[in-house]
Amino acid sequence: MQALLDAIAAMPLPTDAARIFHGRGGMHPGCEQWVLDAYPPVFVLTSFAPATEDALAAVGAALQARWEQVAPPGEPLSWVFQHRGEALRVEGRSDTRLMAGAVPDPHVVTEAGARFRVHVLRGQNHGLFxxxxxxxxxxxxxxxxxxxxxxxxxxxxxxxxxxxxxxxxxxxxxxxxxxxxxxxxxxxxxxxxxxxxxxxxxxxxxxxxxxxxxxxxxxxxxxxxxxxxxxxxxxxxxxxxxxxxxxxxxxxxxxxxxxxxxxxxxxxxxxxxxxxxxxxxxxxxxxxxxxxxxxxxxxxxxxxxxxxxxxxxxxxxxxxxxxxxxx
Known part of the structure; x- marks a missing residue:
């Protein structure tokens, strides 16, 4: 999962909703299961295969380290993990966990000047593709x-x-x-x-x-x-x-x-x-x-x-x- 960790280490502070890392495209061998999105101020990590607690801890540490470099002082890191394994996808379900921080309610993000409501703690579709x-x-x-x-x-x-x-x-x-x-x-x-x-x-x-x-x-x-x-x-x-x-x-x-x-x-x-x-x-x-x-x-x-x-x-x-x- 090194490519994912490298992408986190190089990312700027997200302002608009956007994808940070797209392992699903196959451009990063060994990272096909991973996707990382920013729905500011929340990151959403998605795995399409089972993920170990050690792997999640490594991602969390990488996010925290980069957050401390780019975020305003005193603003806490917030991130969510969602597992979409094959069996869950067939049933249209996912397992979602809040890993750190909090998710705003309502949660409103921007894209190119437009504002949209999203919901990252429930379901596979978060409100904005x-x-x-x-x-x-x-x-x-x-x-x-x-x-x-x-x-x-x-x-x-x-x-x-x-x-x-x-x-x-x-x-x-x-x-x-x-x-x-x-x-x-x-x-x-x-x-x-x-x-x-x-x-x-x-x-x-x-x-x-x-x-x-x-x-x-x-x-x-x-x-x-x-x-x-x-x-x-x-x-x-x-x-x-x-x-x-x-x-x-x-x-x-x-x-x-x-x-x-x-x-x-x-x-x-x-x-x-x-x-x-x-x-x-x-x-x-x-x-x-x-x-x-x-x-x-x-x-x-x-x-x-x-x-x-x-x-x-x-x-x-x-x-x-x-x-x-x-x-």
Missing amino acids: LDMAAGRRWARDFVAARQGSRYGLKVLNLFAYTCAFSVVALQAGAKQVVNVDMSHGAIGIGQQNHQLNGITTGAAFLPHDIFSSWGKINRSGPYDLVIVDPPSYQKGSFVATKDYARLMRRLNDLLAPGGHALLCLNAPELGLAFLQDQMRELAPELQFVERVANPAVFADVDEHRALKVLVYRAPDLPPAAAVAPGP
Whole structure:
């Protein structure tokens, strides 16, 4: 685990929520089980395999030593350990321990000027997916570059979770964002995130199953940007291998002329071809634009296993037919 200890020894004082060490990408042989995140002022160490108490003590000592070097005098170190072994992951569970210090309640973190509520002591999802930081930056830049749009940009945020995409889109000047997620709890936190950022208008929240809500979704369209960020597998709601295609078939109807779709997938077992081949078959009108690069800290030995964030563009309206001159 030396690479993890080296990363701790070199890290600056975190200000925004961010990943510090990403062993899961395979770039640090022998450290594949380890991930270290900062949700200031709390660090979260995650292990995807059993961890010995000696290993945890070594990490704790490294965090304490670096904290004393970079933190304001007198501010205590706070860190959490979460074990996500294979058996626990299959059951959707994790074991979480507060190792030192305390976790604020409410716990609010920042990213690029936006504020978000997180919860690091319960569940595997902490309220803000750090690997999607580049996707959120892309969405912010996309909207900001089109602020002069005549009617204002409309955004559809599918599988919205806690609505981070919505916050950054509205901050960048979007006119309206429709957030859809079947989790009432996640949508509730999403509403709090908008309030945290002083956003009082422009957002709609639909705590519904997407696949049974197309009528409501279509009524607010068409959209200049459609964000699709589903779980790779969530029993009873979404299984990427069979359900992503159902979304792709809808894109052409959801998008305004020249509109863009941001398709996201975090499933190591499904490579780029899974999305690209199906898009060519099911939404051939949409043109592939680019793959959004993941944050550098999430580097992976195999880019096909890493998070995939792909941009597609709908065709523009055809030029108006020339009007023949009168006699």
